[in-house]
Amino acid sequence: MVNFLSCDWGTSSFRLRLVEAQSFRVLAVQESQEGIAATFNRLDLRTRENPEERLRSYLLLIKKYISGIEQEKNTGLAGVPVIISGMASSSIGMANLPYRDLPFSVDGRDIGAAYYDASPGFAHPVLLVSGVRSETDVMRGEETQLIGSVPDNATAADGIYIFPGTHSKHIWVKNGQVTAFKTYMTGELFKLLSEESILREGVEENDNLHNTNYLQHFEDGVRDAQGTNLLHSVFRVRTNSLFGKRSKQENFNYLSGLLIGAELGEITPAETPHVYLCCGSNLKGRYAAALGVLGIKDKAQTFPADWADEAVVRGQVKIYKQFTHST
Structure with missing residues (x-):
């Protein structure tokens, strides 16, 4: 081929x-x-x-x-x-x-x-x-991405592989085998809340986490998601707007932090040997920042954005060669 x-x-x-x-x-x-x-x-x-x-x-x-x-x-x-x-x-x-x-x-x-x-x-x-x-x-789809994320002639390291997206996937690998996975509707829920719910009037899109102010509000959201009921905490986006506590762009990043923080909140540092973050440049910064807030940054490895973007292609080739016994 x-x-x-x-x-x-x-x-x-x-x-x-x-x-x-x-x-x-x-x-x-x-x-x-x-x-x-x-x-x-x-x-x-x-x-x-x-x-x-x-x-x-x-x-x-x-x-x-x-x-x-x-x-x-x-x-x-x-x-x-x-x-x-x-x-x-x-x-x-x-x-x-x-x-x-x-x-x-x-x-x-x-x-x-x-x-x-x-x-x-x-x-x-x-x-x-x-x-x-x-x-x-x-x-x-994510199974193909995972297969393509492991370099050729290498054994997949044990740990949790995270694939952010509309329906984020956390995939557990042990001894070269996928043993479990979970789906989180993070991206879809963010879209619904920010575009279709009562919260839409209080948010305005802003993806600039290089701005330390916006990063701070994102990190506040990650922290506020821990140990709280998400159904209650997301309403803070509404009260932030009503009480003038955050601007619409700050609220956008706060809501993003709440949802990503809720997704990653189940990953406890004590029980997690390694975390591998596999995503394109559009979400890489947010998930890396959230892992830092949660104290998992030292255990996390982030794949380069171009490697993650092309994981599907590499995974497809590996599966094709296995299926057709070709080289």
Whole structure:
């Protein structure tokens, strides 16, 4: 495999990358908001209930973006494998694949997946990666990120791997196996509270944590989240505004600190050997600052933002090689 097409298809977004397989160098990118949810909602009932028609509809959408890359690079891509991870293997995706049960190996050898040969209608072999489940939780996509976060020819160190996002994941690794994980609806809850709730009138977006004033209000939120009821503490954002205690931009960072602090609050320094933070530059500063407030900074290792951003690509290649027994 010289090149491959990496498809990271989430609930609300779509990203297709042409990647050089050996170096993981991204040669071209197509992105949109045509996530799995919007794509599924456009299907008529007959297509949704017919597995072959449903799969064909999703592949036609991918084909549109492949054509975009072909035009951009002025080259044909027929025969180039497509590796898909994320929500595409869910109940609203192109095929509903069963979850892999815990534990699983972080080298990708036992991740569930489905393989589809190239066809006249879609001239690319496809590997569709499934998700993982515990007794109380599920994930699709983060397992691929985790596999890609571990360097080649290295054993994953024991500890908690944190993947911040709309639905943040904390993944426990021991002896090269994922033994447990938890989902936290941090990003989604922040969006709902800051844009749809009564709190929206008291906040104004500000991502500048380099400003020591905004950082202080963020850290105050992290501290105030500890040992309190989150349903009560978030109302302080409202009273901060009513009583003139914080500006809208300060409140934005305070609310962010409350939610991230609540997410990370279960991680106790005494019981945590190591923490590995895997996220892009947009959230890296906030989570690193929160770990510092909670006294876990000395036990935490933060992956470089570009390494974290490309983890899906590397994970997809590892899974593909394990699944196809290729090199």
